[in-house]
Amino acid sequence: MTPDIAGHHGSSSIYAERTIHATPQEVFALLADPARHHLTEPRDWVRGSLEEQPAPITEVGQVFGMEMFNTHRGGRYEMHNRVTVLEPDRAIAWAPGQRTADGEIAAGGWFWRYDLEPATDGTRVRLTYDWAETPQETIEKIGGMPAVSERYLGKSLAALAAAVEPGES
Template sequence: MSTDTTTEAVSATRRIEAPRESVFAVLADPASHAAIDGTGWVREALDAQPITEVGQIFGMGMFHSNHPDGDYRMHNRVEVLEPPRTIAWQPGQYGPDGEIGYGGWSWRYDLVEDGPGATQVTLRYDWSAVPPFLREHIAFPPFGEEHLRRSLDNLAALV
């Protein structure tokens, strides 16, 4: 695990004993994200379609005891999609005006072949674009280092 205070990001890397295409297929399926998530906040996919293009929005049912409503929904916009190498999204929420607002943080997975049938997976959480008014209410990162490692372990178990 590494923290880069210049870019305000954390990342973790793990070798997974599976081909890169198999790992990418799990990441591109929102239905698998609850099982991957190392915090337990992600509860269910709201959209059954796999991730197939940049700009696609996929919704997730969430729960966090410190969230004002407990249960809430995030609607993630796919920012990078380069099968089977990279997938990244930026979480957002619909506002009262019906538009999605994004908080300035993102999730990114980079996959590199690591010998026959194995993949090095780097998970990166970046909060460098979070505006000051949100930083007054949310501490970044909002979870400990173990979250990224646990997420990668969960991903390895799914593949």
């Protein structure tokens, strides 16, 4: 078992790292498929795509919707994520937000980023959660930041590993 590494990038981001025993292409394929994002969720927070047949993530600026559930947020809610980084088999990131009445996406000010690096026994994955751009009003509404812990990020990477490692799915 490869030990997880976790830490702070500064005062507004946390990360976790793990070696996953799958190729960068296999890891990236799951991350670029919104229909499979629930497989990276250790707490059943991400329930699934809002679309019955969601399109794979193929470009920066693309938006994909996810059904979410959190009892502290009143149960079911929706997030609309704008892709901010897309380097096939290397990196992918998105900024979650809410759809406004006029159909625009109002980003919350945080992002999720996965960086993939080939390793001799698979892929070294770094998951970063950054809330540097989150307005104070949103931080207060959420109840403080970070909304998740480094431990949560490590569990998310363990779930990702379980979904892509041979013999695990």
